[in-house]
Amino acid sequence: MYTTEMGKPDPAKVAAIGGEDPALLEAFEARVAADEFIEPKDWMPEAYRRTLVRQISQHAHSEIVGMLPEGNWLTRAPSLRRKAVLLAKVQDEGGHGLYLYCAAETLGTSREQMIEALHSGKAKYSTIFNYPTLTWADIGAIGWLVDGAAIMNQVPLQRTSYGPYARAMVRVCKEESFHQRQGYEIMIAMANGTPEQKAMAQDALNRWWWPSLMMFGPSDENSPNTAQSMRWRIKRDTNDELRQKFVDITVPQAEFLGLTVPDPDLVWNEAKGGYDFGEVDWEEFYAVVRGEGPAAKERMEARRKAWDDGAWVREAALAHEAKRAARAAA
């Protein structure tokens, strides 16, 4: 799963590059421009560090919160095979969260700090997970569309300038391809199934299509962070480029399923060799970013509850370690 940068840019923070040592900054910019990886111990501008912590931790949070909408169907998966595959997939997402938190920790922010930021509402996660999963077809649609969009976003990040993030992405991308295939396979079964199953598949596409397009973030004209992020190779394509690519690849997949993409403006444009498509409802996008998505309260409540209910376990593990250490020292 993926989150694109969703916070409104803070001009004061972007401007902070101005305070850096010009020689160091110049050397850094040159390394990045030469496509070298920046490693944790290397010098980096504070704004680069902050942007990365924000992006990687948002990404990690998205993986963890993303476990919830699919986890919602683990106990109700319709066959043993589907149950095992979905459990493996949701577990992968937990794993992605884990190595993304680790990658972010190399920048000097602890996992606890990041989780605290998530729980306080300060940190964002992908808007997509604030929509509810109503039927089994939603599990197919999430794998197909949401993981499909995630792959589109993440493949370029394997070449992102920060080494630990790029390396985490290599592994994440491999697993995401498997996720997308399992989702599409569910959609094939549903689309070729009983009339009820087909109806569920179409309904799932209707509900997940636009939120999936929103996963690429604001349009380029409203994404002033993009230029700096691209210069620093934190980002390698613009939001609109990726969105277009996603539509072009996904529409034929929907046609293969015999499903209708819920966009009356969708039409092939021979001249540009891609589809023209309707405008995303940006009012809804920004509302969901603000935490007003239909399942946002449920998601945050579930995460906080898991964390709070588990506090005694984490404390016990620390207390036990301390006792062992004390015994070993005695």
Add this chain to the structure above:
Amino acid sequence: MPSLPTIQPEDVATAGRASHEGVFDAPALDEHRDAIADYALRLGDDALILGQRLTEWCGHAPQLEIDLSLANLGLDLIGQATLLLGLAGELEGNGRDADALAFHRDVLAFRNCLMVEQPNGDFARTIARQFLFSAYQAALYEALQHSASPRLAEIAAKAVKEVRYHADLAADWVIRLGDGSEESRQRMIDGLDWHWRFVEELFQMDAVEQALADAGIGVDKATLRPDFDATVERVLTEATLPLPVYPRAVLGGRKGHHSEHLGHLLAVMQFLPRTYPDAVW
């Protein structure tokens, strides 16, 4: 259109079995076919129901690493259930596969022990269940690897590696929580206390299991008990927890007399295949 071969009445009578000729690879065991089917169902239901319980934790565990561990355990158990229920369905010969057995039986037809269907409770209660059940299951599979039934032996040999790990992981947590904070110690005591009454059932033998044990196919579970008791004593001692005083046993799972909890678990687990019986997922 090609004509179909004439069907004789005796073909119909043996239809369920005919296709399994050669599948069950030790013809000498044929007289035990029904018993082995029942046995595989018990083992498969244990794995399925506990696996189902563990999926409930996914996304809600005390920390990410624990979430991943519990999902691992659940995956192993669902895999074991698939093999065991598949075997049970084959031997039963009524055309039911693992999914039919998992999703289209009601409470009275489930053969799992009562411990595995207990609700998760807090993390300590989940760990207590896992510790006791995995210690038993590891000992059982250890022995079952040498079953005279090659199919059971093969499944046990694969599963025992997984289950040994489950037992170790759960034991580590019993020790950590028992010898952790005051609160975790009390929760661990309470968690174990919930489950002591179901331990006896794990080792219960009946005529079916005794006959299989006598034939070298099943395991005489009485022989597993000393090791189990030793494990419990060793782990609880290291966890600085009081040793159990076993209460009166609650029994019934193996003949379909379950706790109130199983029906709710099945209602959730089976909802889709039962609502849309004609659908293929």
